[in-house]
Amino acid sequence: MRTRPLKVALLGCGTVGSEVARIMTTQRDDLAQRIGAPVELAGVAVRRPGRPRPGIAPELLTTDAEELAARPDIDVVIEVIGGIEPSRTLILKAFEAGASVVTANKALLAADGATLHAAAAKAGADLYYEAAVAGAIPLIRPMRESLAGDKVNRVLGIMNGTTNFILDRMDSTGAGFQEALDEATALGYAEADPTADIEGFDAAAKAAILAGIAFHTRVTADEVYREGITEVSAADIAGAKKMGCVVKLLAICERSADGESVTARVHPAMIPRSHPLGGVREAYNAVFVEADAAGRLMFYGPGAGGAPTASAVLGDLVAVCRNLVNGGRGPGESAYTELPVSPMGSVTTRYYVSLDVEDRAGVLAQVATVFAEHGVSVDTVNQRGHDGEASLVVVTHRATDAALSATVEALRRLTSVRGVASLMRVE
Missing domain, CATH: 3.40.50.720 (NAD(P)-binding Rossmann-like Domain)
Incomplete structure (x- = not known):
């Protein structure tokens, strides 16, 4: 020695x-x-x-x-x-x-x-x-070294323990966002200023790092689409439950189908409770890595502390x-692909849209027309009405995020739509 x-x-x-x-x-x-x-x-x-x-x-x-x-x-x-x-x-x-x-x-x-x-x-x-x-989860080194000979196509995960704790409490106890945040703070899971966590900045930084490693290209936090969880409501949680889903703050990094670009995004989404990420509780993290040869790998454990x-x-x-x-060195930066980062609008997703509408004939047809005009296919529709008011819950097929966003904005302008009660992507 x-x-x-x-x-x-x-x-x-x-x-x-x-x-x-x-x-x-x-x-x-x-x-x-x-x-x-x-x-x-x-x-x-x-x-x-x-x-x-x-x-x-x-x-x-x-x-x-x-x-x-x-x-x-x-x-x-x-x-x-x-x-x-x-x-x-x-x-x-x-x-x-x-x-x-x-x-x-x-x-x-x-x-x-x-x-x-x-x-x-x-x-x-x-x-x-x-x-x-x-x-503590071994993730960077497996991606930089163990998967260096493979082609990684997708990284999907829960990368912030504070937000996962909050969303888990909202789902399991019926607590509101502020109540769950207060509990997270009292237990030491949230900082005195929780902005970096609850607004998605922390997860976006991690997504940028993983996307760069996974796709051998440079990705900065500014290029990661970001939404936090402050707008997640009890209605979102309840809507997810009715669909057999749970709400999670997900970081998703993907290589495009043609391999010519990448996307990186952080936002709340509904995922099936049967999905392995659906069962990640408390302040734990879990990350899926999907590669050509290795297939789907899952990394799970405490993500902070x-x-x-x-x-x-x-x-x-x-x-x-x-x-x-x-007398050796470890791996350095690998950014040879120089792939561009595509905007969020080009990403294809599904949407859960809950609308408060007038309870009268023709409203459903108006709503359906708006979806059709924007090229968004509807998967399921549930309608309930009472005393002149009604709710419509629409789940779409996959479409570009830009088309879905434009659809929602057009729905807001309908006089028969009193408001958008809940809006969330479905993964």
């Missing part, structure tokens, strides 16, 4: 960072055996050095993250600060100093992963980021350190 220790700098010591430091300390001997060399925590960058941090020697703490990231004796920098800046600057300084990087920063990778990959390649260093997507995310970080640390000991 190599005797000189590999030195690691830890940038950030919050929920994830403190867990990383704890595991590095308590499992020091095991990590050394797995790597073939001892690993030493050489410094920890924090914003508040006076805060108690059990198990971390005070002399390791520093508020100068730039100095720590650029230290010439550091072999690996672990970045768990999050956000775009100063994380991007710190990671680039680490590469300039010749260090490899392990990061959990999905927002930065989704916004500017190309710059990070280019800097790593120039430095001859590794960039690993298993913890950026789906917490300090310990699960730290597990993924430590797995990357072991891999990077092994590469350093053996």
Whole structure:
């Protein structure tokens, strides 16, 4: 075994960072055996050095993250600060100093992963980021390495534990959105500011990263169509139940049928309860990967939290350190296909549309005409009326999202339609 220790700098010591430091300390001997060399925590960058941090020697703490990231004796920098800046600057300084990087920063990778990959390649260093997507679930490495010889056509999954918990509570207990969000916050599943989760930003960043890996092309978060769950209502949940479905926030990345483009989207959708994703409860994540040769693969497990995310970080640390000991490098960016990202309007989906309408003769014919005029085929229609008011529930066949959206807008303009009570895609 190599005797000189590999030195690691830890940038950030919050929920994830403190867990990383704890595991590095308590499992020091095991990590050394797995790597073939001892690993030493050489410094920890924090914003508040006076805060108690059990198990971390005070002399390791520093508020100068730039100095720590650029230290010439550091072999690996672990970045768990999050956000775009100063994380991007710190990671680039680490590469300039010749260090490899392990990061959990999905927002930065989704916004500017190309710059990070280019800097790593120039430095001859590794960039690993298993913890950026789906917490402890091994997903990035299987896609980058195990499926490197296969053709991935689709990635479909639940990639945010907070929103899955909220939707699960709305479905199982009848709670409203705000009530379920409050429970998620009380249990620690939701941040004090839950915007990134409930508005779909978190899942969109993960979708961008997975689409880039799956289709060997660059996809940024801005190119991912995004809808959150704040508009999901009790009527949506009830409508899904009547169809034998459940509502989930899905991230869907697909290669087009002709292979000339890709799409990436995040939005609530109804899926059958019999579908494996339909049974994913609480704050768990699950991701389907569909490939030519491998077929359908499902990855399932806890998608967030300090310990699960730290597990993924430590797995990357072991891999990077092994590469350093053996004189090798891990996989870099693969973006050779340069496929364009098609807009959401070109995606073909099904729709569930619930309309509040006047209870009189001819209304159903008017509604059906609107669907026909926009080239949208109707699969099923259910109508109920009482005291001059009625509801129509229409489920469509597959059509382009643009055609379906135009249909709904035309329906809103009908004088016989009092309102669109519920509107959701069906997968």
